[in-house]
Amino acid sequence: MTAASTPRTLVIATRASRLALWQARHVQARLQDLYPGCRVDLLEMTTRGDQILDRTLSKVGGKGLFVKELETALLDGRADLAVHSLKDVPVDLTAPFSLAAILERADPCDALVSNVAGSLDELPPGAVIGTSSLRREAQLRARYPHLAIKPLRGNLDTRLAKLDRGDYAAIVLAAAGLKRLGLAERIRAVLPAGLSLPAAGQGALGIETLADRADLRDWLAPLACGLTTACTLAERAVSRALGGSCQVPLAAHAVLRNGRLHLRALVAEPDGSRILSAETEGAPEDAETLGGAVARDLLAQGADAILARLSEPSAL
Numbered sequence: 001m002t003a004a005s006t007p008r009t010l011v012i013a014t015r016a017s018r019l020a021l022w023q024a025r026h027v028q029a030r031l032q033d034l035y036p037g038c039r040v041d042l043l044e045m046t047t048r049g050d051q052i053l054d055r056t057l058s059k060v061g062g063k064g065l066f067v068k069e070l071e072t073a074l075l076d077g078r079a080d081l082a083v084h085s086l087k088d089v090p091v092d093l094t095a096p097f098s099l100a101a102i103l104e105r106a107d108p109c110d111a112l113v114s115n116v117a118g119s120l121d122e123l124p125p126g127a128v129i130g131t132s133s134l135r136r137e138a139q140l141r142a143r144y145p146h147l148a149i150k151p152l153r154g155n156l157d158t159r160l161a162k163l164d165r166g167d168y169a170a171i172v173l174a175a176a177g178l179k180r181l182g183l184a185e186r187i188r189a190v191l192p193a194g195l196s197l198p199a200a201g202q203g204a205l206g207i208e209t210l211a212d213r214a215d216l217r218d219w220l221a222p223l224a225c226g227l228t229t230a231c232t233l234a235e236r237a238v239s240r241a242l243g244g245s246c247q248v249p250l251a252a253h254a255v256l257r258n259g260r261l262h263l264r265a266l267v268a269e270p271d272g273s274r275i276l277s278a279e280t281e282g283a284p285e286d287a288e289t290l291g292g293a294v295a296r297d298l299l300a301q302g303a304d305a306i307l308a309r310l311s312e313p314s315a316l
């Protein structure tokens with residue numbers, strides 16, 4: 001980076017949901033701290049994923065739904081960067097776009113929210129649990145076959161409102177989103193990774209820019225978290241190798257312990273009847289290789305058959 005190079009104005013494209021705005025304002029504040037002379041504005045946008053609320057996302061085309069409109073703003077030059085929940089960023093992101101920085105991760109785990117129970121173990125047979133994530137559904141069905149899983153869509157506030165009006169005994173959400181919105185007190189139990197292995201990238205923020213904006217990459221570099229970047233690179237490499245999207249019950253979660261990256265991933269039948277899992281460990285520098293190795297292990301166990309069946313149109 002040349003010494004003279006600091007940004008004068010930056011525009012952040014963001015979805016208009018409360019969580020997306022929190023995340024965009026978080027990045028705005030950090031940029032403002034780093035570059036006091038810079039003006040950082042938000043460009044609020046509605047995406048197709050925000051508009052379609054009556055069908056589960058797996059039926060309408062997956063995660064790119066939350067990203068496309070923001071990318072159009074980058075291409076048009078209306079915005080310089082887009083802030084996303086990393087979990088929602090397609091793993092096959094390619095030129096002209098790139099992930100310029102991955103920020104420090106918050107709690108990566110799923111959380112149980114309920115007005116009637118403090119844990120999943122307390123819920124009686126037939127109790128209705130809300131989630132639209134095949135990943136959460138498969139893991140819940142495997143461990144708690146007596147519970148009933150029902151779809152739950154909408155932004156965080158909508159989902160909580162549906163719980164509060166009595167549609168569900170409990171719902172499962174990402175802990176990170178609840179905490180960011182000041183709703184941590186609604187969490188009755190954080191589901192450990194051994195019970196509900198998180199999605200690749202869950203809890204982390206990703207900043208997307210046009211790939212040829214080397215200036216932005218340099219300006220954003222100080223926001224990046226090396227540990228989170230290594231962990232989420234490994235997780236996303238698993239998804240990429242398995243052709244993952246939110247249409248498949250796929251989980252991938254990495255942690256750093258004593259300087260080693262430990263990665264675990266699973267592919268499940270949506271009904272929870274089969275859960276394939278694989279794990280490995282290695283140097284954080286080898287994150288993507290570790291992800292590839294775990295994906296190959298899952299394929300060798302038969303993950304390809306599960307994934308092929310799920311991608312058949314009749315499965316949707």
Ligand SMILES: NCc1[nH]cc(CCC(=O)O)c1CC(=O)O
Pocket residue numbers: 085086087088172173174176177201202203204205
């Ligand atoms: N699928 C939507 C989504 N994308 C990111 C989060 C939460 C925040 C995060 O994972 O960083 C959520 C809500 C949820 O899964 O409950």
